[in-house]
Every structure is written in structure tokens, then in C-alpha cells.
Amino acid sequence: MTTRTARRRAAGLGYYGTAGALAILFLLPLAWSGWASVRTPHGFGLASYRNMIHYGDGIGTYLRNSLEVTAMTVAGTLAVSLLGGYAFGRFRFPGKNLLFLATLAILMVPYPTILIPLYVLLGWLGLQNSLAGLAAVLVMFQLPFATFLMRNSFEAVPQELEDSAAVDGCGTFTALTRVMIHVVRPAVVTVGLFAFLAAWNEFFAALILLNSSDKFTLPLAVVDMEGRTFGSIDYPTLQAGVVFMAIPCLFLFLLLQRSYVRGFMSGALRG
Template sequence: MTPSRSRTAGRLGYYGTTGALAVLFLFPLLWSAWASVRTPHGFGLQNFRNMVHYGDGIGTYLANTAAVTAMTVTGTLVVSLLGGYAFGRFRFPGKNVLFLATLAILMVPYPTILIPLYVLLGRLGLQNSLVGLSLVLVMFQLPFAVFMMRNSFEAVPQEIVDSAAVDGCGSLAALLRVLVHMVRPAVATVGLFAFLASWNEFFAALILLNSSDRFTLPLAVVDMEGRTFGSIDYPTLQAGVVFMAVPCLVLFLLLQRSYVRGFMSGALRS
């Protein structure tokens, strides 16, 4: 086989494999979209109307989810920026031990500590609270987020830090005015991960939230299953799935370049 034919065969194999994988991953979403507009009388938006008026109203669940997501993303970014900056640019006693202890949280299956956290939040007066749920989600996101930010700050050349110091910037000023712009891809990656995790979180919300008026979208969508004598309303359920998936897809498409750069620009260096 000639080199040109070999390259052509390689490209065909590559595009065939990636196309098959794309179809495989997109099929569930496309099926949900098709099922969400299917009605006993054809196609329409009746399933979405049922979803909008379900329970306390989709607006309540959307507002709760947006609040939890905003607090989780903000808390994760603030703490991981400061923590990653400290681990990446400073030396202090116990630095490595503390960093390893932070990463060790990844080894603990989070469902196993939800009950102790439920009791702790009750003593703090944050039980059945969106703020309490957000604090728990921030804690779950911090190991990965701090790891990403620490390695990103370590990849910043020392000359840039020295230039900021010569211009009169202290440690915090250098972070806010200079370094944060250097690690924007990592910030976008951490923010995207925190958004996806908090927007779609079900198990922690199921344990920590008791009142239906404080349910998030995942809880409301699952609750739609048993709305009629325990039978599953699949069309309305699929409408809820599509409603939840659209913001995630849009945000990922908007941030995909920064997301890829966050991993490629030293964010995963050892």
C-alpha cells in the first residue's frame, strides 16, 4: 500500500471511529429530545407545559438550582484560587502534607459522609438549606479544583511574578492584577466542572433537602416519575431531562476552548 493510500485509510478509520462514538454518545440525548415532544396525538409541546406546571412550578426549581449553582461555582473558584496560589507560589511548613490531605478527600466516596454532614448542618442551622447544600458541593469540588489551580500557578514563569513585585504589587495584588489572567483557562475549567456538578447533583440534594419548595431540578425531574398513582410519566420526564441538559451543552460549547487549554497549558503537569 502506498503512503497516500495508507494516510487515506488512516483518516477514514479515524473519522469512522469518531463518528460512531459521536452517534453513540449523542443518541440518548437525541432520543430524549424526540420523546419530549411526542404526545399521544402526535408531536407538540404539551409535555413541556406539564413540566412547567408540575409541583411548585418549574420556576421555583430553576431558581433553587441556579442559586445552588451560583454559590457553588463562586465558592469553588474563590477558595481554589487562593488555595492553588498558596500551594503553587509559596513555601510554608506542612505544605505538602496539607496538599496531600486535600487530595485525599478524592479517595473517600462522598455518599458515605453525607449523613455526618447532614447532622453537622443541622447543628449549624443549615439543614434543609440551599446554602448548606452549596457548602457541601464546594467541599466535594475543592480537591480537584485546588489541584488544577496549584499546577496552573506553578506553570506561570517566575519572571512575571518578579515583574509584578518590581511594579509594587504585593502577593494579593499580584494575584488579582496579573496571575489570575495567566490562569484563565484553568479558571474556566474549574468553573465548568463546578457548574456541571452542582447543576446535575442529585444524591446530596436528596439527602440534605426535605421541603419540596427547595427542591432542585434533578429532584423535581425524578419526582415527576410517580406523579400519577406511581406510574412513570416518561414524556414529561424526558422534557425535564432536555430542559436540564440544554444549559450544560450551551455552557460547554462556549467554554470548550478554554476547557481544552486548561488541560493543555500545564494544568495536569506533575
């Protein structure tokens, strides 16, 4: 075995060993939650999942609320960031750079500090204690990074491609929807996945903006499962809720991981 081959093999072992260790490190809490969700004082079973399904207004209510908020958040984030990123990346207009910096400046503000003013604003708009109001707030939180990613992705597209679409008779909006959006599809997937994960797992904003239990999302319902009479906590039911929430996130990430990595590398790391 040559020295170069030995070094290459050692580097491969180090890479896969590090990747395997990190995978175990991140999956261990989820594996522990799955084990704790089926462990009861009397052995192992699915009683905790039955308790979770029938908890409060029913898991179906909380699941529907989370799906509605997530769908509105993903759709709103994609629509606005696509148009905004396209405008910032392909057009010139007065105040463009200043407006873009103002958009990114929102990232510097800790979002919990503005939830109370947003709660008052939603009251003026008649959206307090509503899923649509919560989704609007989550879209606002996602837009700075989403617009930044889409702008960089559109900037990476050769101008000749857009010129060819114009020669074929495509207007600005037609070129965006029929040509450009397909070129930046990895970035679109990345933005959508980020928006999904943020909306699906959001707890603090939902805690502040939602008051009625029948409008609770899954994170609120799972945390509410923790509170029991006499100060006791039903850990198996709580962990069943954690597993139930984690499954869609794992499934989507594994399904879209290639597009996610390509979109993140081509957009977020570009100057």
C-alpha cells in the first residue's frame, strides 16, 4: 500500500467516522424520545399515543391548525421572496441597495421583542387569536433570509437565459414563472423547507398570539400535555407528541436534502 493510498483511506475513515458520530449525536435525542414514548410503568405499549390522540380537543384539531399555519407561511414566504428576490437580483432602481439592507436589518432584531407590538397591530387588523395572523407574522420573520437567498440565486443566472426568453416573447412575469423559477428550483426548495420547519416548530409566537385552545398548534398542544394535576408530568404522552411532530420534518428533509444542499450552497454562500 502506497503512502498516498494510506492517506486517502485514513482521510475517508476520518470523514465517515466523523459523519457517523455526528449522526448518532443528533439522532440520539429522537431515539430516546421514541423509546420513552412506548415505555410505561407496566412495560411497553402504545398507550401514550392513544392518550396523545385524544388529548384536549383532539390531535386532529391541533394537526389541522399546524398544517394551515404552515401552508400559509410557506406559500406567503415563497410568493413574496420570489418576487422580491427577482426584483433585487435582476433589476436596477433607485434605493435598491438601501432597501435591501433595510430588509436584512430585520435579522438583527430579536423577534420576541416585537411580538407584543405585533399583537397590538393584529388587533387593529382584526387578526388577533387567528391562524392567519400567526402565519402573517411567521412570513415576516422568514422574509429577510428568504429574500437574501432568492436574490443571490437569481443573480447567479446568466443574463443570456433571460434575454432568450424575451426574444421568444416572454414578458417579465412570464419569464419568471416559466423560465427563471425552474433554474432556481433548489433555492425555492430551500426557502420552502426553511419556512416549513420554522412554522411547524414555532412555539413562542404561537404562545403570544393564540389564546383559544381550539386554535392551538402542535407545539402548544405538546407543551400543554406537560401540565398535569398535582404537579405530575405524563412523560410518555409528552414524548409521543415530540415523535409525532418530528416525523414530518425528518421525512421532508430526507426527501429534499439534495435540492436543499444545492440551493443553500448556490444562494446563501454567494456574495
